[in-house]
Amino acid sequence: MASSSAQRSSQRSERQNHIPHGRSAASSLSRSVDNGQQLLPNNLSVRSKLHASRPSLPPSSRTNCSNHDPEPARVRVAVRLRPRNAEDLLSDADFADCVEIQPELKRLNLKKNNWSSEAYRFDEVFSESASQRRVYEVVAKPVVESVLSGYNGTVMAYGQTGTGKTYTLGRLGKDDASERGIMVRAMEDIISSTSGSDSIEISYLQTDFSRERSRIDKYSLATQLYLESIQDLLSPEKINIPISEEPKTGKVTLPGAVVVKVQDLDHFLQILQTGEANRHVANTKLNTESSRSHAILMVSIRRAVHEEEKEIPFQEKDSKGNLSYDGGIPIVRNSKLLIVDLAGSERLDKSGSEGHSVEEAKFINLSLTSLGKCINALAENSPHIPVRDSKLTRLLRDSFGGYYDASLGKKGWPLNFKGRRKEAMKVVNMLKLKEEFDYESLCRKLENHVDHLSAEIDRQLKLRDRERIEMERSLRECHESFDKAEKSLVARSEFLQKENAHLEIELEGTLNELNRLKDENNFMHSEVARLEISLKHVTVYYTCSFLLYYSSTIHGRKESDKIMVKLQESYEVHQKTANELDSLKAEYNELLTDKATLAEELNAMRLTLQIQEKQRKAVEAELVRLKKLVPENGDDYEDKKSHVKENRAKPLVLPKLNQSRETISGQRATIAKICEEGKKLVLLLSSP
Numbered sequence: 092m093a094s095s096s097a098q099r100s101s102q103r104s105e106r107q108n109h110i111p112h113g114r115s116a117a118s119s120l121s122r123s124v125d126n127g128q129q130l131l132p133n134n135l136s137v138r139s140k141l142h143a144s145r146p147s148l149p150p151s152s153r154t155n156c157s158n159h160d161p162e163p164a165r166v167r168v169a170v171r172l173r174p175r176n177a178e179d180l181l182s183d184a185d186f187a188d189c190v191e192i193q194p195e196l197k198r199l200n201l202k203k204n205n206w207s208s209e210a211y212r213f214d215e216v217f218s219e220s221a222s223q224r225r226v227y228e229v230v231a232k233p234v235v236e237s238v239l240s241g242y243n244g245t246v247m248a249y250g251q252t253g254t255g256k257t258y259t260l261g262r263l264g265k266d267d268a269s270e271r272g273i274m275v276r277a278m279e280d281i282i283s284s285t286s287g288s289d290s291i292e293i294s295y296l297q298t299d300f301s302r303e304r305s306r307i308d309k310y311s312l313a314t315q316l317y318l319e320s321i322q323d324l325l326s327p328e329k330i331n332i333p334i335s336e337e338p339k340t341g342k343v344t345l346p347g348a349v350v351v352k353v354q355d356l357d358h359f360l361q362i363l364q365t366g367e368a369n370r371h372v373a374n375t376k377l378n379t380e381s382s383r384s385h386a387i388l389m390v391s392i393r394r395a396v397h398e399e400e401k402e403i404p405f406q407e408k409d410s411k412g413n414l415s416y417d418g419g420i421p422i423v424r425n426s427k428l429l430i431v432d433l434a435g436s437e438r439l440d441k442s443g444s445e446g447h448s449v450e451e452a453k454f455i456n457l458s459l460t461s462l463g464k465c466i467n468a469l470a471e472n473s474p475h476i477p478v479r480d481s482k483l484t485r486l487l488r489d490s491f492g493g494y495y496d497a498s499l500g501k502k503g504w505p506l507n508f509k510g511r512r513k514e515a516m517k518v519v520n521m522l523k524l525k526e527e528f529d530y531e532s533l534c535r536k537l538e539n540h541v542d543h544l545s546a547e548i549d550r551q552l553k554l555r556d557r558e559r560i561e562m563e564r565s566l567r568e569c570h571e572s573f574d575k576a577e578k579s580l581v582a583r584s585e586f587l588q589k590e591n592a593h594l595e596i597e598l599e600g601t602l603n604e605l606n607r608l609k610d611e612n613n614f615m616h617s618e619v620a621r622l623e624i625s626l627k628h629v630t631v632y633y634t635c636s637f638l639l640y641y642s643s644t645i646h647g648r649k650e651s652d653k654i655m656v657k658l659q660e661s662y663e664v665h666q667k668t669a670n671e672l673d674s675l676k677a678e679y680n681e682l683l684t685d686k687a688t689l690a691e692e693l694n695a696m697r698l699t700l701q702i703q704e705k706q707r708k709a710v711e712a713e714l715v716r717l718k719k720l721v722p723e724n725g726d727d728y729e730d731k732k733s734h735v736k737e738n739r740a741k742p743l744v745l746p747k748l749n750q751s752r753e754t755i756s757g758q759r760a761t762i763a764k765i766c767e768e769g770k771k772l773v774l775l776l777s778s779p
């Protein structure tokens with residue numbers, strides 16, 4: 092592969108050195124000796140090729156291939172000498188007697204006699220040892236490359252019968268790949284250089300000179316030329332296939348011919364084999380092994396132009412005349428490769444000896460002459476190219492380059508190969524790039540794009556619907572959770588209100604109880620004060636009584652007993668009062684215990700209230716958070732919140748217990764004092 096590309100580049104540079112503005116060549120060689128006998132015929136191949144450095148196309152030309160600037164390309168000519176075959180060996184024919192080739196000088200010398208010869212230069216000279224691969228790479232590969240680049244190209248083999256035209260072009264090489272001819276190798280390269288989206292179509296045809304033979308005598312020569320018919324080698328029953336030319340583009344097509352889309356190389360080999368077999372059958376019918384027709388393999392390539400292949404981006408002028416870029420429209424290149432295996436160019440006397448009818452040989456030669464005339468006209472830069480003189484030249488019309496007025500050359504086209512070689516080498520074809528918009532593919536691309544966009548819109552709509560449903564669902568959930576939170580808050584608030592009312596009631600009860608205890612305390616105080624006064628009175632009374640008793644001891648014991656009874660009664664009263672005082676004390680202590688219990692309960696209640704307050708605040712905070720999520724229905728909550736706050740703000744009134752405590756201890760001291768006094772009094776009274 093590396094060597095092949097290196098070879099290609101060396102070929103390119105060589106071409107550029109030879110022909111600065113274009114590259115194409117024709118090769119032709121027939122061999123004759125002075126006595127007029129054709130001894131060792133060689134072949135001819137003619138091909139056209141674009142220049143490696145193509146000029147940029149004008150923007151407007153992209154819309155119509157006929158507007159392309161054509162490129163100059165010279166016809167290149169190569170000659171190949173075949174090895175001697177068994178027949179040659181049998182007749183002891185030796186090429187060296189009449190021809191000497193100098194491949195390194197690209198020169199061939201035709202020996203006129205022992206001492207004089209004529210030298211001819213070719214674009215390439217192949218010796219008998221040249222391989223099929225080398226012949227392909229030098230002669231045909233550049234043409235195939237240019238065809239793949241979008242230009243039409245032709246490879247023709249010209250020579251007498253048996254010179255190896257078919258061997259060079261059409262050899263299948265099924266058993267030995269190294270023997271593959273130009274057709275197979277070209278297709279190999281085309282297939283490997285195209286992708287699945289490109290299309291390769293082939294037609295295989297031959298120009299048949301035999302069918303109208305009976306009419307040859309009846310018509311003039313010119314009319315006879317028109318009788319040359321085109322037969323389809325892939326469908327031999329199709330004869331007289333018309334040639335159609337598009338007036339605008341000059342594109343030549345054969346609407347009636349079978350066109351096969353090539354899938355792979357094996358498929359192509361099958362097609363070629365079928366074609367070759369049909370050609371052989373046609374020849375056998377004419378009782379000859381040699382080809383009496385031009386075989387034409389027409390390969391049409393439709394290839395999408397990739398971005399990197401575009402020499403300039405597609406440009407259009409806007410309203411202000413500025414160039415704007417639009418890379419959206421796909422461009423395809425339509426190109427055509429013609430590989431033509433020309434009929435044997437033998438002379439009449441020779442052909443007659445080989446079984447050809449004189450008329451048929453004439454006819455074949457006239458067809459070749461017609462081809463020669465066209466090349467001649469191209470070489471002479473003639474305004475008129477006589478392509479209509481034969482079907483072959485009509486078929487080749489769009490492969491002559493399409494610009495008939497741009498050829499160079501001076502001489503005519505004699506029937507012998509010398510002049511043809513010279514003229515062919517002077518022919519400069521103006522090649523046109525067959526590039527056009529692929530509107531079908533653009534349409535398909537746009538349809539695909541529309542489909543894609545529609546699918547994307549559907550997808551987006553579905554996505555939006557899903558998002559909307561999801562949002563509605565989450566909003567619903569939010570509302571539900573808000574309602575739930577609101578309800579639970581209201582319930583909680585109601586519960587707290589009730590609890591508050593209950594606690595208020597309990598608080599009121601406790602306060603009442605405290606007030607009652609206070610009253611009782613006050614009552615106890617007044618009772619103690621009263622008892623103290625009464626005790627004082629009793630004390631005074633007993634003192635007086637004692638004094639009286641003491642005074643009356645003298646007066647009587649009876650009186651003393653009375654006093655004793657009274658004293659006893661007083662003592663009992665005192666005892667009773669003391670008992671009452673004790674029970675009051677016990678009651679007071681109970682009250683104190685109750686008070687402490689109530690205070691504890693009160694504290695517990697406060698604690699509960701604080702906890703509930705905290706919970707309520709947490710609920711409020713949750714409510715505020717939920718309200719932020721769902722801003723509606725906030726007022727209701729605020730009202731409830733303020734109401735709870737108001738209720739909660741009422742201060743608790745606690746009794747002043749310290750004061751009572753002091754009073755009670757004072758009372759205790761007083762009672763103890765009274766008891767002390769009472770005991771002293773009793774001891775005093777009971778003492779003798």
Ligand SMILES: Nc1ncnc2c1ncn2[C@@H]1O[C@H](COP(=O)(O)OP(=O)(O)OP(=O)(O)O)[C@@H](O)[C@H]1O
Nearest residue numbers: 173174251252253254255256257258380381382435
């Ligand atoms: N380069 C070559 N090496 C080996 N054999 C060759 C070569 N060229 C031609 N031959 C042999 O010469 C014989 C004639 O070749 P071929 O049939 O290709 O000639 P042709 O010019 O096509 O003849 P025709 O015009 O009658 O069809 C064949 O047997 C072929 O194998």
